[in-house]
Amino acid sequence: MNHSRSWRVRGLTAAGVSAALVLAACGGGGGGTGSQQGSSNQSSQAVFNAASTSVVNPSDKKGGTLKFANPGDWDSLDPGETYYAYSWNFARLYGRSLMMFKSGPGKEGNQLVPDLAEAPGKSSDGAKTWTYKIRKGVKFDDGTEVTSADVKYAVLRSTDKQTFPNGPAYWEAPSALNLPNGYKGPYKTPNMNTDSAIETPDEYTIVFHMKKPFAAFDYLVQQPDTMPVPKDKDTGAKYRNSIVSTGPYKFADMQPGKSFNLVRNDQWDPATDPNRKALPDRIEVTLNVNADDLDNRLLSGDLDVDVTAVGVQPAAQSRVLQDPTLKANADNPLGVRNWYTSINPTVPPLNNIECRKAIMYGMDHTGYQTAYGGQFAGGDIATTILPPSIPGHVDFDLYPSGPDHKGDLDAAKKSLEACGQPNGFETNIAYRAERPKEKAAAEAFQQALGRIGIKLTLRPYPLADYFAQYCGLPPYVVKNKLGLCINGWGADWPDGFGFLSQITDSRVIRPAGGSSNTSVRIPEVDKMLDTALTELNTDKRNQIWGEIDKRVMQEAVIYPGVYSKALFVRSKNATNIMVTDAYGEYDYLGMGAQK
Amino acid sequence: MFAYIVRRLLWAVLLLIVLSMVTFSIFYLIPRLGGATPETLATRYVGRAATPETVHLTAERLGFLDPVPVQYWHWLKGVFVGADFDYGAGVEHCPAPCFGYSFITKQPVWPELLDRAPVTISLTIGAAIIWLVAGVSIGVISALRRGTVFDRGAMGVALAGVSLPIFFTGLIALAFFSYKLGITAPGGTYVPFSQNPALWAYSLLLPWITLAFLFSAQYARLTRAGMLETMSEDYIRTARAKGLPERRVILKHALRGALTPVLTIFGLDVGLLLGGAVLTEKTFSLNGLGKYAYDGIVNGDLPKILGVTLVAGFFVIMANLFVDLLYGVIDPRVRLE
Numbered sequence: 034m035n036h037s038r039s040w041r042v043r044g045l046t047a048a049g050v051s052a053a054l055v056l057a058a059c060g061g062g063g064g065g066t067g068s069q070q071g072s073s074n075q076s077s078q079a080v081f082n083a084a085s086t087s088v089v090n091p092s093d094k095k096g097g098t099l100k101f102a103n104p105g106d107w108d109s110l111d112p113g114e115t116y117y118a119y120s121w122n123f124a125r126l127y128g129r130s131l132m133m134f135k136s137g138p139g140k141e142g143n144q145l146v147p148d149l150a151e152a153p154g155k156s157s158d159g160a161k162t163w164t165y166k167i168r169k170g171v172k173f174d175d176g177t178e179v180t181s182a183d184v185k186y187a188v189l190r191s192t193d194k195q196t197f198p199n200g201p202a203y204w205e206a207p208s209a210l211n212l213p214n215g216y217k218g219p220y221k222t223p224n225m226n227t228d229s230a231i232e233t234p235d236e237y238t239i240v241f242h243m244k245k246p247f248a249a250f251d252y253l254v255q256q257p258d259t260m261p262v263p264k265d266k267d268t269g270a271k272y273r274n275s276i277v278s279t280g281p282y283k284f285a286d287m288q289p290g291k292s293f294n295l296v297r298n299d300q301w302d303p304a305t306d307p308n309r310k311a312l313p314d315r316i317e318v319t320l321n322v323n324a325d326d327l328d329n330r331l332l333s334g335d336l337d338v339d340v341t342a343v344g345v346q347p348a349a350q351s352r353v354l355q356d357p358t359l360k361a362n363a364d365n366p367l368g369v370r371n372w373y374t375s376i377n378p379t380v381p382p383l384n385n386i387e388c389r390k391a392i393m394y395g396m397d398h399t400g401y402q403t404a405y406g407g408q409f410a411g412g413d414i415a416t417t418i419l420p421p422s423i424p425g426h427v428d429f430d431l432y433p434s435g436p437d438h439k440g441d442l443d444a445a446k447k448s449l450e451a452c453g454q455p456n457g458f459e460t461n462i463a464y465r466a467e468r469p470k471e472k473a474a475a476e477a478f479q480q481a482l483g484r485i486g487i488k489l490t491l492r493p494y495p496l497a498d499y500f501a502q503y504c505g506l507p508p509y510v511v512k513n514k515l516g517l518c519i520n521g522w523g524a525d526w527p528d529g530f531g532f533l534s535q536i537t538d539s540r541v542i543r544p545a546g547g548s549s550n551t552s553v554r555i556p557e558v559d560k561m562l563d564t565a566l567t568e569l570n571t572d573k574r575n576q577i578w579g580e581i582d583k584r585v586m587q588e589a590v591i592y593p594g595v596y597s598k599a600l601f602v603r604s605k606n607a608t609n610i611m612v613t614d615a616y617g618e619y620d621y622l623g624m625g626a627q628k
Numbered sequence: 629m630f631a632y633i634v635r636r637l638l639w640a641v642l643l644l645i646v647l648s649m650v651t652f653s654i655f656y657l658i659p660r661l662g663g664a665t666p667e668t669l670a671t672r673y674v675g676r677a678a679t680p681e682t683v684h685l686t687a688e689r690l691g692f693l694d695p696v697p698v699q700y701w702h703w704l705k706g707v708f709v710g711a712d713f714d715y716g717a718g719v720e721h722c723p724a725p726c727f728g729y730s731f732i733t734k735q736p737v738w739p740e741l742l743d744r745a746p747v748t749i750s751l752t753i754g755a756a757i758i759w760l761v762a763g764v765s766i767g768v769i770s771a772l773r774r775g776t777v778f779d780r781g782a783m784g785v786a787l788a789g790v791s792l793p794i795f796f797t798g799l800i801a802l803a804f805f806s807y808k809l810g811i812t813a814p815g816g817t818y819v820p821f822s823q824n825p826a827l828w829a830y831s832l833l834l835p836w837i838t839l840a841f842l843f844s845a846q847y848a849r850l851t852r853a854g855m856l857e858t859m860s861e862d863y864i865r866t867a868r869a870k871g872l873p874e875r876r877v878i879l880k881h882a883l884r885g886a887l888t889p890v891l892t893i894f895g896l897d898v899g900l901l902l903g904g905a906v907l908t909e910k911t912f913s914l915n916g917l918g919k920y921a922y923d924g925i926v927n928g929d930l931p932k933i934l935g936v937t938l939v940a941g942f943f944v945i946m947a948n949l950f951v952d953l954l955y956g957v958i959d960p961r962v963r964l965e
Contacts, residue, residue, distance in 0.1 A: 102816075105923075105926075106732070106733065106923060116675045116676070116677075190716075193716060194674075194678070194679075194681070194682035194685055194686075195682075195685040195686065195688070195689050195716075196715070196716030196717075197716075198673060198674040198675060198678060198682055198683075198685070198686045198689075199673075199674060199675040200675055201675065201677050202675070202677040202678065202679055202682065203677075205679075206679070218716075220716045220717055267717050268715065268717050268718075269715040269716025269717030269718065270715040270716050270717075270734040271715050271717075271720075271734060272717075273734070289733055289735055290733060290735070290740070290915065290920075290923070291915045319816055319913075321913060321915065321919060321923065322815065322816050322913045323799075323815060323816075323910055323911055323912070323913045325799055326799060326802055326815040326816070326911070326912070326913055329799070329802060329803050329807055329815075330807065330814060330815065332807075333807035333808075335807065335814050498664075498668055498671060501667075501668055501671045501683075502668055525677075535677070543680065545680060547671075547678075547680060547683070549676070
């Protein structure tokens with residue numbers, strides 16, 4: 034999932050000038066630009082990166098149309114199958130999950146609030162059982178009232194991975210829902226009793242039974258797969274084109290692969306929904322738009338949002354950054370993703386921690402940052418695994434690289450001596466052949482570590498099989514001496530579990546391949562992860578995430594690389610523009626339109 | 629003539645089957661020979677959190693567990709007699725010609741091809757008319773005014789047209805004419821002819837001109853060379869000696885002779901573009917066959933790729949057949965047997 038954010042507050046004078054210029058450009062008609070300074074985080078000023086922590090162009094004006102575009106096709110609009118951050122962000126417009134991320138700027142957007150549920154879940158049985166009460170009066174767009182059975186059905190259908198292979202796999206994972214043996218979803222095993230996993234004692238109560246404790250369960254039920262699906266309208270894999278809405282908007286003019294529109298859902302009752310303003314009358318989405326043309330249309334005002342939130346392409350980046358007016362209308366948030374590199378301790382001599390430390394000290398951080406696109410399009414230099422936007426993140430730097438971030442070569446050489454390799458050693462670095470940034474990162478490693486005698490050979494592998502056949506296949510890694518594997522990870526949700534579980538838990542490493550965790554095998558960390566899953570106190574749980582981060586960094590098995598960032602251009606037509614930390618993207622739920 | 633056409637059509641069917649076998653092999657036989665398993669092939673069609681069981685189930689759903697020849701047979705059978713598709717909540721019959729279902733979007737391929745074909749046909753025919761008229765006219769005038777400023781200027785522009793890729797000229801044209809001047813439609817605009825012919829033309833004007841700029845350059849150079857060669861033929865001198873007006877000598881005798889190679893390449897170009905003007909459609913975000921093919925290639929969506937490959941093959945074969953028949957009209961020396 035994609036994300037980003039950062040802070041570069043310019044001098045007040047420059048900001049003021051920019052603000053004046055851009056206000057003149059954006060301010061105009063519609064009445065949507067009036068500054069409504071009811072909250073400290075609201076701002077009508079056009080300042081570079083202002084939307085990362087405040088609302089730019091605030092307004093409660095209803096009406097108008099927002100135009101979104103996607104440079105590719107949607108992975109799926111089916112809440113039970115979609116697995117992109119932008120899609121989860123967008124799904125809140127047409128669906129209501131049990132919990133949701135609040136519509137708000139920066140960290141405010143990171144807060145979980147009840148949506149279809151009346152309140153956060155109540156746990157029992159040592160955080161293995163979770164109960165939610167569902168709001169009364171919530172309706173599907175056909176007028177039928179939503180019941181707990183619809184939520185149960187939605188979750189169960191998402192576990193049919195033959196029909197929905199792309200979605201997240203938290204419900205059917207070995208440690209997740211206590212589903213009966215042999216259960217294959219409601220299509221193939223419709224008569225199997227699933228009360229051991231989900232009970233619906235009445236129309237407004239739903240009880241989840243997990244096999245193991247899951248203290249951060251509220252995060253799990255903010256996934257779109259808890260958005261209710263009416264069984265009699267479910268068309269399996271084809272449901273993506275005929276979704277029944279529960280949110281303020283419903284689908285119209287669906288043309289798969291080309292476009293679709295969202296129009297007001299007259300069955301949505303704002304009295305049941307404290308989280309949504311539902312400002313625009315209509316949202317038009319065009320698919321498969323040429324990425325460079327999309328940028329041009331954003332800059333000309335013909336489009337409002339690149340829904341995928343990958344940021345503008347290199348051609349538009351330089352244009353935006355060099356033009357003060359355009360730059361004042363741009364944002365550069367940090368995401369909830371790290372572009373890191375795994376240092377595999379199973380490959381000699383990297384089985385010696387001192388050799389791994391030599392890599393950490395010897396690496397040129399700026400070279401790595403440049404490889405990923407630099408400060409604005411690549412990201413900020415990372416010294417931790419957890420990105421700053423994830424609760425539990427603690428700033429620390431165990432391997433200082435000097436004031437210029439070019440590496441501490443003296444410390445690196447000392448580590449090499451301690452490792453018994455004073456003249457360096459040879460190993461290989463793997464990357465995904467289809468990703469030029471990863472190739473550039475591998476070359477940055479090659480150059481930087483060459484300074485201390487570590488000779489790296491570049492090994493490109495096909496993206497599709499990267500983890501299944503190569504870096505994620507432990508015997509292959511050892512046999513082919515893949516000491517380093519360029520890697521990257523984005524959290525499924527901004528929480529330590531969402532970020533760390535798949536890349537630091539040694540138990541996710543599969544002998545047959547396929548895991549993103551190629552290098553972290555620390556039993557102590559596994560135990561810490563288990564402890565966090567039973568810790569119901571959020572602050573204490575967040576503290577554990579920070580401790581795990583530090584413990585993994587102590588072992589020098591992950592070079593943290595960069596916290597990803599992207600350059601966004603604000604719409605000329607949109608109001609309430611803000612970046613939510615939950616997704617590291619513009620908050621699509623709160624956005625309004627001037628016309 | 630009739631026997632000739634029937635024979636060519638039978639060859640076309642055989643050629644399309646061979647084409648489908650080659651495409652199928654490239655995507656599924658060669659990786660298997662290279663050591664890929666059904667599961668590794670299925671990996672790209674599952675989410676990042678997929679368990680080995682999910683990957684196996686996906687391989688099963690997509691038919692990868694069968695031997696490759698059996699997979700191909702199932703696909704071919706679908707083209708002639710239709711196939712069934714399990715969408716989880718039920719089974720849907722895909723009637724012949726069933727080119728399969730997209731691995732990614734789960735949509736049947738044939739209706740998608742039919743839906744997108746008008747965009748590609750509109751783009752190709754409009755651009756072809758422009759480039760043929762412009763290219764041949766410029767080529768003829770350049771040949772008749774050889775060495776003049778017009779000739780040099782036209783050939784210079786032609787060289788630029790051939791050299792500049794459409795994803796460059798297209799984006800520049802969009803930025804200038806659509807977003808700066810606002811006189812042409814923005815990218816991604818297409819209005820069906822049946823809905824509004826004027827808007828149809830307006831929405832395609834820029835893609836037509838950009839595509840025609842690329843092709844008319846080639847045609848101008850080709851026509852010029854042909855005209856120069858033809859104008860030095862004896863029969864042109866004879867025609868002039870007979871006292872025919874120069875206009876008639878050029879249009880009826882010289883141009884007719886020079887057009888034969890132009891017609892050959894025109895048939896190939898139009899056929900190829902009808903099978904999908906990939907770069908043009910991608911640049912202008914037009915949902916035609918070319919972009920459909922591009923999406924299929926990017927996502928490894930074999931049914932899409934096979935569908936467009938066969939359609940493209942069909943158009944190339946038909947365009948060439950049409951051109952071959954046209955030879956007989958243009959050049960009386962050609963007899964089709």
